[in-house]
Amino acid sequence: MSFLLAQGMTGGYGSVDILHDCTIAVEKGEIAVIVGPNGAGKSTAMKAVFGMLNIHTGNVFLDGEDITKLSPQDRVAKGMAFVPQTNNVFPSMSVEQNLEMGAFLRRDDINKTIEEVYSLFPILGDKRKQNAGELSGGQRQQVAVGRALMTQPKLLMLDEPTAGVSPIVMDELFDLIIDIARTGLSILMVEQNARQALNIADKGYVLVQGRNRFTDTGQALMNDPEVRKSFLGG
Structure with a gap:
């Protein structure tokens, strides 16, 4: 089993499902990124993994332990850390x-x-x-x-870490993310700058309307003609 395995997640906000049978996995020391168009459910998937919203189907495992029912604070105690996109200091x-x-x-x-x-x-x-x-x-x-x-933490979760920063700062932040992963920490990241994110990713997930559309190594997704045309600007 992967170090993090969020398997078959279906859920959202209230009675509205945003995620549909969505699966995200991260190995130890790996950088995994979630990309996709606006409204694809990227941040929702991250929040579901962290326990910030309920899923009616699916399970979340961390290091082999089922943490599906745990609160976000209890997940922090188990080794998860979450950095939201805004209001994070x-x-x-x-x-x-x-x-x-x-x-x-x-x-x-x-x-x-x-x-x-x-x-x-x-x-x-x-x-x-x-x-x-x-x-x-x-x-x-x-x-x-x-x-x-x-x-x-054992797993660091970053929601749009480069949002609103200059291209130079974005490159610096991506370099720091690589350095953090080299210490053995697993990283799961939602990122709007898909090309740059996939370039540093060991694994990439392309979500469309809350569903897994493509899953592969970052490099393979960068080289996939359909991914390039539909999500990376050609």
């Missing part, structure tokens, strides 16, 4: 306070993890006393990811 708190908030479930010494985050994101170390709301968009995303890493 505490703007009136300092960078360091934001990181400390990420460790709210921990009862051990968090200072070593804070230093590891500063090593991964040196600019945050420089700005540790500055309020997160005063940072650039790319720096705020680093704070959000850093705060998620404070939980010492």
Whole structure:
């Protein structure tokens, strides 16, 4: 079984189903990306994996354990971390306070993890006393990811991590995502910049109307003529 296996998910909001028999899997140390057109159910699939909405059919397994019925907080305790697209930092708190908030479930010494985050994101170390709301968009995303890493997760989930940032910052964020995966962490990412995301992905999922349309390695999807024509601009 894959490290993360969200199998046959059908569900959505209230009585409206957005996902239809959707399956997402991620191996240890792998980058998996979910792409597709607007309204395809990409973020909904991510929220379903994290337990933020109910699925009537399907199951979610993490490291072989069925976590389908667990709350998001309980999933964090099991090793999941989720970075939403917006409102993902505490703007009136300092960078360091934001990181400390990420460790709210921990009862051990968090200072070593804070230093590891500063090593991964040196600019945050420089700005540790500055309020997160005063940072650039790319720096705020680093704070959000850093705060998620404070939980010492096994699976890091990123919803549109490059939304609203410049192309240069986007490239930097993708490089950092690769560096994080190299530490052995599994990453599941929803991304609107499909071409760039598939370029760094070990595995890619193309969703259309809440259903799996294509599943393959990132490179294979990049080279697939139908995927290129329909979803990558030719």
